[in-house]
Amino acid sequence: MAILPGITYTLSSLAYAAAIGLLSMGLTLTYLTTRIPNFAHATIGMIGSIVMLLLIDRVFYGSQSWLIYLLGPLAGGVAAAAFSVLMYRAILKPLADRGNSIIGLMIATLAVDIILLNILTLILNVVPGENIPKLIGANIIGFQPKIRVAGVVVDSYTIILPVAALVLATVFHLFLTRTSFGVAMRATIENPDLASAMGVNVNLVYMVSWAFSGFLAGAAGALMAFAFKGVDPAVSALVIVTVFAGSIVGGLTSIYWGLIGGVLVGLAEKLGTTIINNMYRAFLVPSLGLPNISLVNYEKVMSLGLVIIVLLYAPQGLAGVDWESILRRIKRARGGE
Amino acid sequence: MVNWWIFSDSFLITILAYIVVSISLNLEAGFTGVPNFGKHLFVFLGAFAAQGIGVRIAAWLYQVVNPEAASQALKEVGRLVPGAHWSSIVEAAADTGANRIIVNSYLKPFVVENLAVEIALLFIVLGVTILLAMIFGLLASYAALRLREEYLAILLLSFSELMVMVVFYQTESLNGGNKGLWAITFTHNPIRFALIGSAVLAVLAFIYAERLANSPMGRAMRAVRDDEIAASVFGRDIASIRLKAIIAASVLAALAGFFYTQNNASATAITFNRVIWTFLPWAMIILGGMANNKGAVIGTIVFLIGKRIFEYYQEPIGKLLHIQAELVGSMLPNILIGILILLVLYLRPQGIIPEHMSKTIEFSKLAEEVVGKENAREGSSAQREED
Amino acid sequence: MSVVVKAEKVNAGYGRFHIIFDVDVEARRGEILVIVGPNGSGKSTLLKTIFGLTRIYSGRILFEERDITREPPHVRAKLGIAYLPQTGNIFTELSVKENLKMACYGLEASVAEERVREVLEFFPFLWYKLSSKAKTLSGGQRQLLAMAMALIRRPKLLMFDEPTAGLAPKAAKEVVEKILWLREELGKTIIWVEQNARLALEKGDNAILMVSGRVAYRGPARELLADRELGRKYLGVKG
Numbered sequence: 002m003a004i005l006p007g008i009t010y011t012l013s014s015l016a017y018a019a020a021i022g023l024l025s026m027g028l029t030l031t032y033l034t035t036r037i038p039n040f041a042h043a044t045i046g047m048i049g050s051i052v053m054l055l056l057i058d059r060v061f062y063g064s065q066s067w068l069i070y071l072l073g074p075l076a077g078g079v080a081a082a083a084f085s086v087l088m089y090r091a092i093l094k095p096l097a098d099r100g101n102s103i104i105g106l107m108i109a110t111l112a113v114d115i116i117l118l119n120i121l122t123l124i125l126n127v128v129p130g131e132n133i134p135k136l137i138g139a140n141i142i143g144f145q146p147k148i149r150v151a152g153v154v155v156d157s158y159t160i161i162l163p164v165a166a167l168v169l170a171t172v173f174h175l176f177l178t179r180t181s182f183g184v185a186m187r188a189t190i191e192n193p194d195l196a197s198a199m200g201v202n203v204n205l206v207y208m209v210s211w212a213f214s215g216f217l218a219g220a221a222g223a224l225m226a227f228a229f230k231g232v233d234p235a236v237s238a239l240v241i242v243t244v245f246a247g248s249i250v251g252g253l254t255s256i257y258w259g260l261i262g263g264v265l266v267g268l269a270e271k272l273g274t275t276i277i278n279n280m281y282r283a284f285l286v287p288s289l290g291l292p293n294i295s296l297v298n299y300e301k302v303m304s305l306g307l308v309i310i311v312l313l314y315a316p317q318g319l320a321g322v323d324w325e326s327i328l329r330r331i332k333r334a335r336g337g338e
Numbered sequence: 339m340v341n342w343w344i345f346s347d348s349f350l351i352t353i354l355a356y357i358v359v360s361i362s363l364n365l366e367a368g369f370t371g372v373p374n375f376g377k378h379l380f381v382f383l384g385a386f387a388a389q390g391i392g393v394r395i396a397a398w399l400y401q402v403v404n405p406e407a408a409s410q411a412l413k414e415v416g417r418l419v420p421g422a423h424w425s426s427i428v429e430a431a432a433d434t435g436a437n438r439i440i441v442n443s444y445l446k447p448f449v450v451e452n453l454a455v456e457i458a459l460l461f462i463v464l465g466v467t468i469l470l471a472m473i474f475g476l477l478a479s480y481a482a483l484r485l486r487e488e489y490l491a492i493l494l495l496s497f498s499e500l501m502v503m504v505v506f507y508q509t510e511s512l513n514g515g516n517k518g519l520w521a522i523t524f525t526h527n528p529i530r531f532a533l534i535g536s537a538v539l540a541v542l543a544f545i546y547a548e549r550l551a552n553s554p555m556g557r558a559m560r561a562v563r564d565d566e567i568a569a570s571v572f573g574r575d576i577a578s579i580r581l582k583a584i585i586a587a588s589v590l591a592a593l594a595g596f597f598y599t600q601n602n603a604s605a606t607a608i609t610f611n612r613v614i615w616t617f618l619p620w621a622m623i624i625l626g627g628m629a630n631n632k633g634a635v636i637g638t639i640v641f642l643i644g645k646r647i648f649e650y651y652q653e654p655i656g657k658l659l660h661i662q663a664e665l666v667g668s669m670l671p672n673i674l675i676g677i678l679i680l681l682v683l684y685l686r687p688q689g690i691i692p693e694h695m696s697k698t699i700e701f702s703k704l705a706e707e708v709v710g711k712e713n714a715r716e717g718s719s720a721q722r723e724e725d
Numbered sequence: 726m727s728v729v730v731k732a733e734k735v736n737a738g739y740g741r742f743h744i745i746f747d748v749d750v751e752a753r754r755g756e757i758l759v760i761v762g763p764n765g766s767g768k769s770t771l772l773k774t775i776f777g778l779t780r781i782y783s784g785r786i787l788f789e790e791r792d793i794t795r796e797p798p799h800v801r802a803k804l805g806i807a808y809l810p811q812t813g814n815i816f817t818e819l820s821v822k823e824n825l826k827m828a829c830y831g832l833e834a835s836v837a838e839e840r841v842r843e844v845l846e847f848f849p850f851l852w853y854k855l856s857s858k859a860k861t862l863s864g865g866q867r868q869l870l871a872m873a874m875a876l877i878r879r880p881k882l883l884m885f886d887e888p889t890a891g892l893a894p895k896a897a898k899e900v901v902e903k904i905l906w907l908r909e910e911l912g913k914t915i916i917w918v919e920q921n922a923r924l925a926l927e928k929g930d931n932a933i934l935m936v937s938g939r940v941a942y943r944g945p946a947r948e949l950l951a952d953r954e955l956g957r958k959y960l961g962v963k964g
Contacts, residue, residue, distance in 0.1 A: 038488050038491070038492060040495075092680060095684060096680070096683050096684055096687075099683075099684060099687055100687055101683055101687050103487065103488055104367070104373045104487060104488075104491065105624075105683055105687060107373070107375070107488065107491055108620055108624060108679065108683065109679070109680060109683055111375075111617055111620070112617075112621075112675075112676040112677075112679040112680050112683075113676065113680070114676075115613060115617060115672050115673070115675065115676040116672075116673050116676035116677060118672075119669045119670075119672045119673045119676075120673060122669060123661075123665060123669050123673075126662075126665060127661065127665075181826060181830065184819065184823045184826055184827060185827065185830060187816070187818060187819060187823075188816045188819060188823075188827050190818075191816050191817065191818050191819070192813050192816060194778070194798075194813070195813060195814065195815075195816065196816075196827070197798065197799050198798055198799060198802050198808070199802075199827050199828060199830045199831075199874075200799055200802070200803070200830050200831040201827075201830055238499070238503075238611070238612070239499070239503060242495070242496045242499045242500065245492050245495075245496055246496060249489070249492065294511075298504065298508040298509070299504060299505070299508075300504075301499075301500045301503070301504045302500065302504065302505075304496075305496055305497060305500045308493065308496060309493070309497075312481070312484075312485060312489060312493055313481075313484065316485075316489070
């Protein structure tokens, strides 16, 4: 039995990891600015999936146009960003101003999650599809443009998603470093008092951070709509666990590490579990007589295991690791040879 | 037995189970400040003890006591699950039909008709419930003593989600996975057993929580929850109390899950999800007021009756809103509950019945009471130095 | 000399914690007012109160004869008050250039450019550090960067909270020289809270000694330095 998974599976794992990376990045961003761990984040991403589903049903049905990869994430991202800002401005900020604790705010995000989840389910149940008869649980994988890689037909969304993640992360990085509002955002994250003393409108910064976070989630959700074997908002209940895992592994202190943490956790869940499963069945089952069961269902054990290790032994996550000194040590070791 | 308007036996048992879970969550979140966002796992443990574990033990006992009948049962099941054998009866029972036959036609009569077996099995299952709850409670408190509250909340939520949704839900051989498993029930009338059992449990839970809340230690815990200086003064003394509270809360929640499952007679892991057994109890204690046992009870009752009325009248409401009745029953209450919670957090961050202030005392007095005057002096000078 | 800032019978603190009591302070244009006192006596709280970061229970604060008691910090900053806390006075995760850019936030681009050039002339070492992250600067350099950032906004009053704390003697000396230079060359008014009482009192014009949230002495800095009893009791100054 081959230990390494095939190209199709590898690509879809990469796509999943990229989507989790984008979600973890956004989650880290709003946590950094407003200190609220947002349990509704994955469901906000589902808004993007549903926009994608509706776009395919109403506009792109049967066309297989590559334009879907531009319009889908854009429209899904904007819709999710709008909801995200609304959620912060109309619900979370007033609650914080009334003196709710961080736990109260977490409950509030759970409440928003439940409201949104049920509204989305209701929409998919009540709104009739024009071309896809039943929108709830609709499988749209067949509606993506086809592409060949090394002679194999692969799902094109699996190529697009990692590219989109890189593009979005780069654009966001340029925004943070090249524009004065972006610099103000970083300044606010570090020291909101000092930033406001410099004349920065800190509340505006917070709202923009929620908008970005929502946009990244919506864009990821739109592209991931192809990956679900049926678009169902309830998927977010499991995705959110992985997203938090990615953010915590990243350290919740840097959006870039949030992205990297999300990608790593996503890869560990998909590729890691599959490789371990293949090795288990190829070596341990025959030699030790262990039960011949599939381990791939336990992918979430992987992400949670990483979270537990990080929380208990390196609470600052990957962002807290002193990479420079590690690099220096490696260099020194090389020099010594 | 009870059957009037919205009230039925199973509704009463649901209320009692939720009362216990709310009190237990209140012990953790309200008094010790442990934001347990993974309550659903602890409730599920009680259900798991009654099905995944209880069925296995009953099946083993059955084979020992009554090998002929066991082989007869196996033959009958063999038609549904070819190649089934007794040692892996639960795995075989993942087939719903086979599971129903084995549990309902063979194991239950066997248990109910032998008093000695029944009592022994009851003790074993309750023991397993408590043991599982204590193990997971210990794990939770290990994390609770080390992490900041938001990290702890995330960890507990993720951990419970993982255990329930992945380990229990996707592993058929553990407890039937997504098909669920019939549970071992006790007495000829398991519903009455569940009703009485959960009522007794609810009363005991309330008395325990009240006594803890009004003891010096309970007040100390609240001080720790609210005040970092107090936390630093009491740190060590509090760690053991916190541990105790978390384990007690875990056991209570698991027992509630056990009695709840007695009424349903079967359980599927996914029905113990984070909305139903974590978010709803949170909603109830927020409604009733944190750190307030009476509030938790009243909040639970008010909440469940409100929700039930909604489900009861789903047909007319559905007609009124032009939505399918089943969506009214399943979706609208959740949306309304979410909105209600946001409103309560906004209007009364302290809940309908606020925390009882008269029973708490001054920080300095409290300090004297709990750790003696030495620490008290330290505590108040620490406060003064806060420049 | 006209009074730049004046606090009248101010009571302030954080939430329930009442920390300073009936404090009267005034600083005149172009003077260095030194505030000394033992640990926890409310020196830092007094600075924060003038900048609007505490809760004021009673009394008033006037800045150039305007009542600013109820104004939020960013308004006070606009009026010309700069507050340089002991730590957290620069953005350590940003580059020096970005720090200066933040100090110009809201200024017109042409004005901003000119002001940055101006402060770079005052603090030439910053030229070589423009693209380094501020956290790579030494303690003294950080204080100087904070000073540069404050100067970009052309404040009339600069308030320093223990600017030399934790610095090596050489760096501390450089920071102190720069503070004196601010007054001599730019004519700024300075309020200087200092733990190292002897150093500050030697350089300052007037001084206030705070004890337990109240003013225990007010007068010329050198007289306080010469007062053996007060010095020994509160400041660890050996006679």
